[in-house]
Amino acid sequence: MVASQQKLELLKVRKLKNLIDLEIDFTGSPVTAILGPNGNGKSTVLHILASAYKPIDSGENHKFSNFFLPNTDALWDDSYLEIIHSYRDGPTVHNNVKTIYEKTRRWMPVYARRPERDLFYIGIEKCVPMIEMEKKQTKINYATSEVSENVFVTILQKASQILNRRYLKYNVHTASGKDFMGVEVDGLRYSALSMSAGEQKVFHILKTLFNAPKNALILIDELDLLLHDKAMMSLINVIYERATEKSLQVVFTTHRESVIALSDIVNIRHLLSTSNKTLCFNETTPDAINRLTGNQPKPIEVFVEDNLSAAIVTKVASKLGGKRLVSIQRFGAASNSFTAVSGLLFSNQDISSTLFVLDGDVYSTDDEKIQRLNKVITGTDDLAENYKAQAMEVIKQYQLPNNIKPEPYLHNIISNLGFTDNEEHQEIIDAANEIVVADESHKYINDIIDRLGLDRGVGLAKVIDLVATTPEWLEYTADVQAWLSAQIQPLLEPRGAAA
Known part of the structure; x- marks a missing residue:
C-alpha cells in the first residue's frame, strides 16, 4: 500500500551541525517560513528534512551524506534527531509517528526504511543564471x-x-x-x-510547485534571494494557494523580515543559536531576536506580546516617572516569552532588570509556566533549576478574569463607564458602546480606534489613558506595577538633587 496524506508536524534535533536541542513545529499553515541571522541553522533544517524521506514516485532521493559529508573536522557522529509526522496507509491513519535518525558509524535508519514522501529541494544554486x-x-x-x-x-x-x-x-x-x-x-x-537569476528562480519554483504530486514536501532555501519585496510577497501568496489546493507542505528560509506581514497564512519561525541551545520563536516580531543578538538599550527592559501590552507598560512606566528608563520589546505569541528568557539565560546575560509580561489569558498559573519552561530549559541539574527559578521571578502577567481575553475585558471596562465631562474620553466610551459583539477578540479595541479615525499607536495610547482612570486599572496591572516600581525608584534622581 502506498502512503498518502503525509504531514510533517515537528522536528526535534538533539545535535547536528550547529543545531542543539532544537524543537520546531510545522503545524498550522501548510507553508512555513524560517528566519534568523546567518549561521543559526536555517539551511541545516532544510537539509535534515530533505534527507528524512524516501521518494514514492517523482520525488528526489537525497541522503544525509549529500549535505553532511564527513570530513577531517566533522564526522557528524553522535548526531541525533526525530521527526513527528502522520500519514495514511490504505484505510489506516497513523498519527504522531516518531522516526529517529542518528549517526554513529553510519546514518540510521537505512535509506530503504525512511518514511515515504515525494520531496523536492530547491537550493541557492538555482539562483545561478x-x-x-x-x-x-x-x-x-x-x-x-x-x-x-x-x-x-x-x-x-x-x-x-x-x-x-x-x-x-x-x-x-x-x-x-x-x-x-x-x-x-x-x-x-x-x-x-x-x-535574470531572479526570473529563472521564480520559474523553477513554479514548475516544481505546479508539477509536484499531492502531499509532496517542497523545501526552498533563501526564497527571497534576488527577488524584490513585492515579487517575494506575491510568490508566497501563490505558494500558499497551491499548497492548500494540493495538500502540499512548503518550508522555506528567508532573511526578509517583511514576510511577517503574511503571518495569517504562513507559519513564522525564528531560529537563534546560543552555545547551549537553538531557540525557536513562533510568530514573533524581530524585536525579541534583535534584543537577543544585541545589547540592552536602556537600564530596564520589558518584553510584551503585542502593541496593546506595550501601550499598557508605557502608561505604567510613565505614571511611575520612569518612561525614559524603559525599553519595550515585542515577542509575539505568549510561548515566545519562555523561549526569550531562556535565550538570555543561555547567553549568560543578567535578567534581573528584564521583565516578561504575559497577557494573562494563557499560562496564567505557576504550574503552566513551569511546564512551558521545562520545554525550553531541559534537564534537572542545579544550573537548569537555577535558570527556571530566575525565569519565574521575571515572568509576570495582567490580572484577567477567567476565560476572557484582554481586549474584550478592556472594552467591557470602557463600556460601563457611563457619562464623563471629559469630551475625549466620552468619545471613546460612545465608540465602545457601539460595539456589541466582535467576531475576533482584537477587534474590541481595534474597532474603537477605527471608529475614531485615529492612527493605531495614538488610538491605543488614548484608550489606555482612559482605562488608567478606572478603579480596575490598579488590580489589572498590579504585578507589572510592583515590578516596575521596584526597578524604577532606585534609578530616579531624588527631587532637588544637584544637576
Missing part, C-alpha cells in the same frame, strides 16, 4: 518548441502576476542534447541563457 554555467565560448544554436500543457499556461499566468511581466509562451530549447527553458514576453523570445 544559466549563462554563468555555460562553458561554450562560441554561438549556441538551439531548437525551440512551445509547451502548451495546461499546467504551463498556469505557470505563465502566475509568473506574470509575480514579476509584473506579460509572459505569453513557455518554450523548451534543445542544444547539444540538453534541454532548457525559455519564454516569450510581448513578442520578445529568449531562453534561460538570457534570463
